[in-house]
Amino acid sequence: MFKKLEITCDEATTICDKNQYGEASLLDKIKLNNHFIRCKICVLYTKQNTMLTKIYKGKAKADQKYKATLCMSNEEKEKLRKELEKLRA
């Protein structure tokens, strides 16, 4: 039965990545925890990955705020307006 729960480090870290977005299934999480018993490297990966998620979330917040302020310049819009007018003429 436990054989079925055995996964490789590649699979374990894939589940760990999925879990960062809250999208790992219960079975995935059981397999991951079973893998942790014998793999300290993946435990470290998970710890660091969780920290990176926190960092990425902070960046997402900052980026969304910043990008909402971005737009084309008036000159660029004017140029585009002329292109469209040319095409419609």
Next chain:
Amino acid sequence: MNEPTTVVHKLDPNKWIDNYSDYLYNYAIVRVNDHDLTKDLVQETFLAGLKSAKNFEGKSTERTWLISILKRKIIDYYRKINSKKGQAEIRMNFYEDGENEGSWLEERVPQSWDHEAEKKIETVELHNQIDDCIDYLPEKYAMVFRMKTIQEMETEDICKELDITPSNLWVIIHRARTQLRKCLEDNWFNN
């Protein structure tokens, strides 16, 4: 009893730039993260809109219709970068075959991080470093990672938008995150 009235929307290309250029720009910039490319996509969207204006049936709003054109432009761009040869390769982190298949490659095993660097996680410099590391990813990996992690989009929506399966998406996210972790370890945490 009154019959329900159906609103028929009309196109007014004269007002497109004023009404929609910022909206379309914002929609695209978070996906492709490049000003010039975004500008081109917006321009192509308006041009394609003009060319196919006669096919507009008025069932959706002008904005929804223009966004659907922009979405197709983004998918075209995504397909183009996906098939482009010579793009940056993702580095493997695990043995791909043999008796160690799926185990960490020795040179890619995560190392402990410097505790001082771990404390500085809210800085602009770190955010810039993350951008640099994302730029080292192949474009399609960077795009999917940004949509899922930075723009916090739903898996289903990304798959629909980029025409990929959820398992494709998770492979891309996994490879992107393992590569980013290594890049940040080398350039920030243990620098």
